[in-house]
Amino acid sequence: MTSEMLSQVADLLSGALSIHHAVKNVILCTREGVVVAAVSREEQIDPRLLATVSAALTWVGGTTLRKVSKSSPSSIY
Numbered sequence: 001m002t003s004e005m006l007s008q009v010a011d012l013l014s015g016a017l018s019i020h021h022a023v024k025n026v027i028l029c030t031r032e033g034v035v036v037a038a039v040s041r042e043e044q045i046d047p048r049l050l051a052t053v054s055a056a057l058t059w060v061g062g063t064t065l066r067k068v069s070k071s072s073p074s075s076i077y
Contacts, residue, residue, distance in 0.1 A: 013039040027053045 009028065016026040017039060025045055028037040035050050 009037050013037060025049060029057050
């Protein structure tokens with residue numbers, strides 16, 4: 001099972017890199033902003049980029065939850 005999951009992650013990262021030549025880095029994160037895997041066209045990915053992505057996802061998640069908790073239900077007629 002672990003090897004199957006790792007294979008799926010590798011396929012996902014590889015597929016994302018092959019979308020367009022302008023895509024230089026692909027970072028896979030959890031909803032909580034934890035970086036799970038990363039791949040780069042360059043030799044090494046900049047660790048500052050990983051930290052920035054992780055921090056941004058954490059901030060967005062927190063911001064979204066605060067907005068959802070303050071909103072009221074709505075409906076479309």
